[in-house]
Amino acid sequence: MVTNQTTYTVDDIRQMLYQVFDPEIPTISVVDLGVITNISVDDMGAVSVEMTPTFVGCPAIDVMKNGVIEVLQKNGIEHPKVTVSFDTPWDSNRVTEQGKKILKDFGLAPPPKYDLVFELDILHKVSCPFCDSENTVLQTPFGPTLCRSIHYCHNCSQAFEQFKPL
Amino acid sequence: MNKEALKNLLYRMADDSLIIAHRNSEWTGLGPILEEDIAFSSIAQDKLGHALALYSLLHELGEADPDIIAFTRNEKQFFCAQLVEYPIGEYDFSLVRHFLFDTAEKIRYELLQQSSYEPLAKLAKKVSSEIKYHTFHAETWIKQLGSNGNEESKARIQSALNDVYPIAFSLFEKTSFEDAIVADGIFVGEETLQLRWVERVTSIVTASGLTLPSADYSVHYGGRNHYHTEYLQPLLDEMTVVFQIDPSAEW
Numbered sequence: 001m002v003t004n005q006t007t008y009t010v011d012d013i014r015q016m017l018y019q020v021f022d023p024e025i026p027t028i029s030v031v032d033l034g035v036i037t038n039i040s041v042d043d044m045g046a047v048s049v050e051m052t053p054t055f056v057g058c059p060a061i062d063v064m065k066n067g068v069i070e071v072l073q074k075n076g077i078e079h080p081k082v083t084v085s086f087d088t089p090w091d092s093n094r095v096t097e098q099g100k101k102i103l104k105d106f107g108l109a110p111p112p113k114y115d116l117v118f119e120l121d122i123l124h125k126v127s128c129p130f131c132d133s134e135n136t137v138l139q140t141p142f143g144p145t146l147c148r149s150i151h152y153c154h155n156c157s158q159a160f161e162q163f164k165p166l
Numbered sequence: 167m168n169k170e171a172l173k174n175l176l177y178r179m180a181d182d183s184l185i186i187a188h189r190n191s192e193w194t195g196l197g198p199i200l201e202e203d204i205a206f207s208s209i210a211q212d213k214l215g216h217a218l219a220l221y222s223l224l225h226e227l228g229e230a231d232p233d234i235i236a237f238t239r240n241e242k243q244f245f246c247a248q249l250v251e252y253p254i255g256e257y258d259f260s261l262v263r264h265f266l267f268d269t270a271e272k273i274r275y276e277l278l279q280q281s282s283y284e285p286l287a288k289l290a291k292k293v294s295s296e297i298k299y300h301t302f303h304a305e306t307w308i309k310q311l312g313s314n315g316n317e318e319s320k321a322r323i324q325s326a327l328n329d330v331y332p333i334a335f336s337l338f339e340k341t342s343f344e345d346a347i348v349a350d351g352i353f354v355g356e357e358t359l360q361l362r363w364v365e366r367v368t369s370i371v372t373a374s375g376l377t378l379p380s381a382d383y384s385v386h387y388g389g390r391n392h393y394h395t396e397y398l399q400p401l402l403d404e405m406t407v408v409f410q411i412d413p414s415a416e417w
């Protein structure tokens with residue numbers, strides 16, 4: 001049985017995971033992105049982290065998983081159990097408030113909070129991340145990565161991307 | 167639960183996703199406009215992800231590793247419907263195939279959220295949330311090129327519909343496991359899926375000023391029972407060429 005010298009709390013682990021970033025948007029952490037679905041520490045101090053990808057085919061999830069393992073090991077947790085599953089599926093409401101701010105600072109319109117019923121309005125009514133105007137138009141629901149759509153702002157004449165509501 | 171029946175359904179769905187992903191990816195760099203190039207490429211990447219997730223479920227049930235399943239079988243071992251095998255043709259053919267295929271996928275995954283096999287029900291919930299973007303894309307263009315288009319665009323979409331609609335029924339071909347799949351509550355069945363699909367497709371096609379041809383359902387059957395078109399094996403040869411150079415390579 002492996003025990004760790006230091007026993008961490010769930011909160012300690014969450015703090016560590018703030019240092020693991022999405023490789024495609026390297027300013028947002030896996031915590032703020034909402035891909036960490038569960039953290040647990042058992043009586044023996046063994047650490048388990050559960051994750052889920054934004055999109056099923058997201059190629060970044062393996063990189064993020066390895067990042068999680070690496071940061072936990074750096075903190076002395078030799079054998080963390082990190083699993084990826086769809087038990088708690090990701091949706092865009094899982095992005096934290098701080099995460100939305102980070103996305104906007106990165107130049108991406110954050111996903112709007114929605115009730116998970118897909119209506120075209122939420123794709124069309126998007127605020128420009130540069131000038132906050134709502135005078136924008138959806139150009140295509142598919143962008144440079146699976147999780148982004150492409151829009152155009154008539155106010156500041158700039159194309160921009162949105163982190164898609166899912 | 168009848169494990170062989172479950173695996174049969176998973177293989178059919180996974181192979182459909184893998185092969186349509188490959189066909190969609192053939193538009194990368196060739197789309198008629200940049201946005202369509204990106205759309206078909208993105209949808210291809212989603213489909214590949216769905217295929218991997220389904221092959222992973224099969225792996226958990228004792229089948230080989232996902233890469234081995236995807237890259238080492240020949241056409242006689244594939245379960246895909248003939249619809250996904252056809253070459254991309256002109257853009258109108260690919261668009262209409264995308265519309266008919268994804269409409270069926272959307273309904274299939276919605277129904278599978280009730281599956282008695284929990285890992286599949288969970289995956290279905292997740293995949294459904296992505297496929298809505300695929301059907302949104304397809305329906306937008308069917309409408310744009312149909313009732314909102316000009317004579318030429320409308321004629322081309324109608325002609326593609328006449329060709330592809332009969333082939334699309336290959337998606338609903340049953341296998342000898344159908345009764346077990348329905349009895350065990352794994353899936354409500356191909357007949358229910360086909361009925362809902364015809365209803366949905368009819369409503370969009372009619373709203374787009376187009377008409378559906380009559381179709382003899384069974385002409386394009388075969389794929390689910392390993393009888394494929396002449397196009398599948400060349401596709402597999404191309405798809406696996408890098409893997410075959412060194413099957414033991416670490417990626």
